[in-house]
Amino acid sequence: NAGVTQTPKFRVLKTGQSMTLLCAQDMNHEYMYWYRQDPGMGLRLIHYSVGEGTTAKGEVPDGYNVSRLKKQNFLLGLESAAPSQTSVYFCASSYGNSPLHFGNGTRLTVT
Amino acid sequence: GQQVMQIPQYQHVQEGEDFTTYCNSSTTLSNIQWYKQRPGGHPVFLIQLVKSGEVKKQKRLTFQFGEAKKNSSLHITATQTTDVGTYFCAGESGTYKYIFGTGTRLKVLA
Numbered sequence: 001n002a003g004v005t006q007t008p009k010f011r012v013l014k015t016g017q018s019m020t021l022l023c024a025q026d027m028n029h030e031y032m033y034w035y036r037q038d039p040g041m042g043l044r045l046i047h048y049s050v051g052e053g054t055t056a057k058g059e060v061p062d063g064y065n066v067s068r069l070k071k072q073n074f075l076l077g078l079e080s081a082a083p084s085q086t087s088v089y090f091c092a093s094s095y096g097n098s099p100l101h102f103g104n105g106t107r108l109t110v111t
Numbered sequence: 112g113q114q115v116m117q118i119p120q121y122q123h124v125q126e127g128e129d130f131t132t133y134c135n136s137s138t139t140l141s142n143i144q145w146y147k148q149r150p151g152g153h154p155v156f157l158i159q160l161v162k163s164g165e166v167k168k169q170k171r172l173t174f175q176f177g178e179a180k181k182n183s184s185l186h187i188t189a190t191q192t193t194d195v196g197t198y199f200c201a202g203e204s205g206t207y208k209y210i211f212g213t214g215t216r217l218k219v220l221a
Contacts (some may be wrong), residue, residue: 031207043201050207098159100154102155103156
């Protein structure tokens with residue numbers, strides 16, 4: 001049972017490049033979340049989804065897009081990466097008012 | 112929008128001393144969760160509080176939810192080196208949108 005799997009684990013981008021982070025969960029969870037973690041800032045919610053085909057904005061959505069075409073997958077896209085998007089990105093999933101299960105994170109550096 | 116503040120940002124304690132972190136929300140919460148993140152790791156769920164005034168214990172850890180459901184605390188009795196990490200609260204206001212506090216980094220000196 002893999003839980004929540006994030007790919008890739010590490011990535012270096014140049015300013016202006018695009019990329020997609022993939023999150024996959026095998027627990028049949030309805031809710032999925034993307035957070036970014038920066039030193040001293042805690043975890044900030046980027047976007048989240050309450051079910052297949054639905055997405056909603058979190059605290060810091062600008063510069064990111066998401067899609068939830070399949071229940072088990074939640075994709076986070078950066079169309080034109082900026083150095084301010086250098087961060088560790090965590091995906092999480094849950095049944096709702098239940099514990100969030102986190103992936104191991106993706107460390108992204110934008111130069 | 113909903114904001115969750117957490118204090119202190121850092122805490123260094125001698126092994127055996129007690130530790131407390133406090134969490135305050137700008138809005139009334141439906142529930143609050145607590146997580147622990149070890150250095151280099153991901154947040155791991157500790158507990159969820161739902162009822163006003165609720166108190167829960169896990170061995171040396173005591174969690175409280177305020178009467179107004181806008182604040183919470185985590186208290187560790189007699190810290191051990193295994194308690195090292197960052198402790199986060201995460202509040203939810205009925206929309207399944209969990210907002211995390213900034214975290215308290217605990218360092219335990221042996």
